[in-house]
Amino acid sequence: MTTPLKIGIAGLGTVGAGTVDVLNTHGTQLIHRAGRPLEITAVSARDKSKDRGVDLSGVTWHDDPIALASDPNVDLVAELIGGSDGIAKDLCEAALAAGKHVVTANKALIAHHGTVLAETAETNSACLAYEAAVAGGIPIIKALREGLAANRIDSLYGILNGTCNYILTNMAESGREFEDVLDEAQQLGYAEADPSFDIDGVDAAHKLAILASLAFGTAVDFGGVHVEGIRHVSPIDIEFAAELGYGIKLLGVARRTDAGIEQRVHPCMVPVDAPINHVRGVFNAVEVVGDFVDRTIYQGRGAGAGPTASAVVADIIDIARGGRVPAFGVPTAALKPAATVAMESHQGPYYVRLMVVDEPGVFAGIAASLSDHSVSMESVLQRGRAPGEPVPVVMTVHDTKEADMVKTLDDIAGLSAVVETPRMIRIEMV
Numbered sequence: 001m002t003t004p005l006k007i008g009i010a011g012l013g014t015v016g017a018g019t020v021d022v023l024n025t026h027g028t029q030l031i032h033r034a035g036r037p038l039e040i041t042a043v044s045a046r047d048k049s050k051d052r053g054v055d056l057s058g059v060t061w062h063d064d065p066i067a068l069a070s071d072p073n074v075d076l077v078a079e080l081i082g083g084s085d086g087i088a089k090d091l092c093e094a095a096l097a098a099g100k101h102v103v104t105a106n107k108a109l110i111a112h113h114g115t116v117l118a119e120t121a122e123t124n125s126a127c128l129a130y131e132a133a134v135a136g137g138i139p140i141i142k143a144l145r146e147g148l149a150a151n152r153i154d155s156l157y158g159i160l161n162g163t164c165n166y167i168l169t170n171m172a173e174s175g176r177e178f179e180d181v182l183d184e185a186q187q188l189g190y191a192e193a194d195p196s197f198d199i200d201g202v203d204a205a206h207k208l209a210i211l212a213s214l215a216f217g218t219a220v221d222f223g224g225v226h227v228e229g230i231r232h233v234s235p236i237d238i239e240f241a242a243e244l245g246y247g248i249k250l251l252g253v254a255r256r257t258d259a260g261i262e263q264r265v266h267p268c269m270v271p272v273d274a275p276i277n278h279v280r281g282v283f284n285a286v287e288v289v290g291d292f293v294d295r296t297i298y299q300g301r302g303a304g305a306g307p308t309a310s311a312v313v314a315d316i317i318d319i320a321r322g323g324r325v326p327a328f329g330v331p332t333a334a335l336k337p338a339a340t341v342a343m344e345s346h347q348g349p350y351y352v353r354l355m356v357v358d359e360p361g362v363f364a365g366i367a368a369s370l371s372d373h374s375v376s377m378e379s380v381l382q383r384g385r386a387p388g389e390p391v392p393v394v395m396t397v398h399d400t401k402e403a404d405m406v407k408t409l410d411d412i413a414g415l416s417a418v419v420e421t422p423r424m425i426r427i428e429m430v
């Protein structure tokens, strides 16, 4: 019998317990895939007495997760605690410094400290693997790092947060308000412990920063991601979008441009028949375009015990077999600075909704603001007739520079007939 790979698991929450379950359930078959037995030798979690529904008999318990880094009976630490700093980071640093491999599902940690951790891994001839950090069960990290390694990647985009996709799908299908559907998502356990990470786009931005690094060979640059969430998406915008032939999705978009790397997370209007518009509920999807392979699309469950543990165990198997791929596909010394392009330089079509008093002459003021900033209108729509009352006016505009759009909307917001902050959603012709 070949030497087993000895695994220490830190964190026995949904993902940790899921990982134990996969290893216990498929242990025998996995020996062939891994080339040797995968043995859980140690664990660490907050409450030893809690019943997690998994068999941990014969496994060493450490109250302090950092002890896994120095346990001679551990070759690989699976960090399933979470959080960008604190104990998760301390554990990964200590484990890598001790030459132990690290597998993590921690997107915040990799988005903030991935490049430095990868350097520590290299220095100590250890592996840092994080398939589970992005899009749960979808093997998108392996696809970018290995499957598409022959290509120059120029763009990728995706639905990277299941909670937001669940909320937007439900709002579209039921006409309900955002807050109402968020409550439901929390009750179903989809949202992060701090749901603002989901709905304000932070979780998707963590994932996008990681994907952009792999795609473009640049150091992870979370600070360079423009982030907006879905709090301001309202049923009326979803309705108008449908009327105009679009759906609304929270997308992460990363693009290589002449000026540098564009990284942004925000609600997008996408053509109703685009494949990504058909990704419903908690599912995630990523489209990657490579110069030789052309378009590739990956879709699956982005969260939950089973899908995330599936990704954790896939990393463990790669490491057990002796796979030694650099964490970001190239040695860290070869990663270029990200040179992120500011959002003001973004150029694209926009949807705008105004609430204006229904009276003669209002449109002349709006048209003047558009003209002052050379913004070219594509279509306009006013629904209803309510003299003297606010009514929605919806416009789409042709390709416009973001900086000009912002100035135009500032001017429009100052018109006396405009009674609410104008709402703007970028149109993405995916």
Ligand code: HSE
Residues within 6 Å of the ligand: 160, 161, 162, 163, 164, 190, 191, 192, 198, 203, 302, 303, 304
């Ligand atoms: N809260 C995340 C989501 C799950 O809703 O997609 C894991 O990243």
